[in-house]
Amino acid sequence: MESGRLDLETHAEVNGTNKPTAATYKSIPDDDTNWQDKKGENIGDMGKPENEEIDDGAKEKMLSEEVKISPKKDVSQVIFISENGDAKIDVAPKGPVLSGMGKEELMKYANDPFWIRLRWFLFIGFWLLWLAMLLGAVAIIVMAPKCTAPQPKTWWEKSPIVQLEPDDLKGKDAISLSHLLDRLKNQHVSVISLSNILKSTSPGHVTDFRDVDPSIGMENVKTLIKLAKEKEQKVLLEIDPNHSGIDHPWFNRSQKLEEPYSNYYVWANHKVGTDGNNNPPNNWLSTYGKSAWEWSSSRGQYYLHQFDKSQPDLNFNNSLVIEEFNKIFSHWLDLGINGFRLGFTQHLIEDPALQDEKMSTNAAQADEYESLVHVHTRDRVENAQVLRIWRENVINKTKEDGLFALRDDIASDILAVFNEKNKLVDLPQSSMFLMHADNGITAKALQDGIKPWRDHVYNSSKASWPAWDLNGDKTALRNRTLPAVAESLTLMSLLLPGTPVLKLNDVLHEKDSEKTAFATISEKRNDEIFLNGDFHSDIVNGTVFVYTRLKSGLPGYLVAYQSSEHPAVIDLSGIPHVPKEVNVLAYSSNYLSEKKAGETIETKLSSTRVPIAPKSTLVLTFVPSKDEK
Structure with a gap:
């Protein structure tokens, strides 16, 4: 036996051979006590021959329980070595192992x-940082810019406005007036x-501005x-405050220089011409x-008189006249009138001067009005x-x-x-092209006519909901056009972003027992898509005016008016968000x-082939496509 090694004979097969194999180990240093396996047995016993005892003193020294594990000591490890077919056991030093602090040291x-x-x-x-982060998150949520919620639409923005003329009211008692209002309500006019x-x-x-016909x-x-x-339902009153009739008591008293009416109208002295005749005060012209x-x-x-000579202009440089009309407005409001549309x-x-x-x-x-700049x-x-x-x-x-509101463009x-500062005019209008x-x-x-108003007014920071007046103070629409054209233009206007202003016969020209196209479309005006949805207009086929109303998460609507006198089959698939299929x-x-007789209208159409008749209006619905076209 070599010094420091112990040879062990065994018949175990090593590396595929039955030759006897010798195992050796190095002697354990006297000062190394870290040799105890998991079961508490001495690893040193591995080399004990049968029936041979190990020196008790050495064993006691190796198993001393009083010695602490030192981080400075090398921990040994067993290494199996194959040498010329022999298996040998070697004990090699291992890297240093750090131990934790004891309880006394921790408490110290x-x-x-x-x-x-x-x-x-x-x-x-930590908690201050956590609180700061919480407050910061709250501040971000509160102070971060938000999408401004649209202002809720008012009653005059939701419903069409229908004008009632004296002939629409003459000879009607309470029962007939109630029936008239019911018919309008059935058409969703309020x-x-x-x-x-x-x-x-x-x-x-x-x-008399305080009395009626x-x-x-x-x-x-x-x-x-x-x-x-x-x-x-709401009732408005239309008043033209710019002038009165020449037979108004104010004018008669003003001519007589009676106070306080002497300055209620615009009076001026004559000018003496070169020929010695009396001439008007200046070159101002009447609209006529x-x-x-x-x-x-x-x-x-x-x-x-900026209009007819029997319509003298009131003098609003006189504060008394301004206040006179304030009293007139209050008089009608006290009677239950809900607002005014003022003209001229x-x-x-x-x-x-x-x-x-x-x-x-x-x-x-x-002598024509257009010959001057009327500043x-x-x-x-x-x-x-x-x-x-x-x-x-x-x-x-x-x-x-x-x-x-104003009736003037x-x-x-x-x-x-x-x-500029606060809203002054409700329902401003620019409807001359319709009038x-x-x-x-x-x-x-x-x-x-429509697009510039939308682009420059409605979409601006001074956004206003416009009125689309199809009649104005001119000849009524149905007196200027064929009944079918008047109906088509009326339907076309109903879903525009604004309030259409119509005559009674634009609304009640069909049987009450039928649900008219007017009622079907007018009912939709209360939907969110028409009150706050996007508007896009286009011209298709050169003759068809088309506009769409879109709002995220809602069905889309398309309105088409064929201005030509010929029928057409139009392709609407190029309009943004219009899908392959649309519904009538x-x-x-x-x-x-x-x-043809007996032929029905198809309720589902391909957007690439939509038939449209001359001078007609067609309203379609669809599920908006996601891809922008």
């Missing part, structure tokens, strides 16, 4: 003031506007207002042409000051639920001035003109 540090302060600092710091009902010698020639009767008007309130001044022999002065307000204020107008560049004759008599900024006083009165008396730049529409109105005329919701009655 635990009670050390430095470590106590450090732990408290870290503990408090706003009625009383037009030209004030006491007058003729339309526009008012003799005797053929209608004030009691019937009160009954109408009461019935409308019961049926949850020729001088806007008329001589009053009883007063010995000229009075201003662009002419309220004139230049008090009476300066001459400059000549226009238009190719117009000398001294029209669209003056002072008009807004007068309107603001009236609006505040109306809003205060109605607790901010009253309508204050208003340019976007003027509207921007009016609404002059006839059988020949084209898709381009519709596009050019409603159509004008002349859409059936191309159908």
Whole structure:
């Protein structure tokens, strides 16, 4: 036996051979006591021959329980070595092993003031950091810009407005008035506007702003207002404050220089011409042409009339006249009127210095209205000051639920001035293209009339919900166009972003027993998609005016008006978000003109092949596609 090794004979097979194998081990250093297996047996016994005892002193030394494991000692490990077919056991040193601190050492540090302060600092710091992060998250949520929720639409934005003329009310008692309101409600009309009902010698020639045409009767008007309130309908009154009739008591007293009426109208002295004759004060012209001044022999002065000479202009440079109309508005509000539509307000204020107008560049004759630039008599900024006083009165008396609107077309730049600080005009309009529409109105005329208003006014920071007046103060739509064209244009206007203003026969020209296309479409105006949805317009096939209404998560709608006199099959698949299949919701009655007897309308159509009849309107619904086209 070699020094330091013990040979062991065994018959175990090693490396595939039955040759005897010798196992050796190195002697354990006297100072190494870390030799105890998991069961508490001495690893040193592995080399004990049978029936041979190990020295008890050495064993006791190796198993000393008093010696601690030192991190400085090398821990040995057993290594099996194959050497010339022999298996040998070697004990080699292992890397240092660190041991944890005992309880006494831990308590020593635990009670050390430095470590106590450090732990408290870290503990408090953690919670302060957590609280700061929580407050920061809350601040981000509260202060981060949000998508502004759209303002809820008002009653005058949801329903079409239907004008009632004196002939629509004459001879009607409470029962017939109630029936009329019910018929309108069945067509989903909840706003009625009383037009030209004030006491007058003729339309526009008012003799009393507080009374109505005797053929209608004030009691019937009160009954109408009461019935409308019961049926949850609103009633508006149309007034033209710019002028009165020449037979108005105010004018008669003003001619006689009776106070306080002497300055209720615009009076001016004559000018002496080179020929010695008396001439008008300046070159101002009436909208009908020729001088806007008329001589009053009883007063010995000229009075201003921007319209007919029997319609003298009231003087709104006089605060008494402004306040007079405030009293008039209050009178009607007390009777239950819900708001006003005012006409000809662009002419309220004139230049008090009476300066001459400059000549226009238009190719117009000398006495024509278009021959002058009307900066001294029209669209003056002072008009807004007068309107603001009236609006505040109306809003205060109605607790901010009253309508204050104009019947006049208003340019976007003027509207921007009016609404610069606070909204002044509800339902501003630019509907001249509709007021002059006839059988020949084209898709381009519709596009050019509607799109600029949407682009420059509705989508701006001064956004306003416009009125689309199909009649205005001109000839009614059904007197300018064929009935079928009037119906189609009316249906086309119903789903525009704005409020259509219609005549009674635009709404009630069909049997009450039928659910009309008007009722079907008008009902949709209360849906979110039409109150706050997106608007896109286009021209298809060169003759079809098309617009869509879209809002995320809702069905899409498409309205098409064929301006041509010929039928067509149009491809709508190029319109953004229009899918391959569309559904028919409603159509004008002349859409059936191309159908043969007994032939029915298909309710589902391919968007690439949609038939449309001449001068007809078609309303489609669809599930918007996700891909932008």
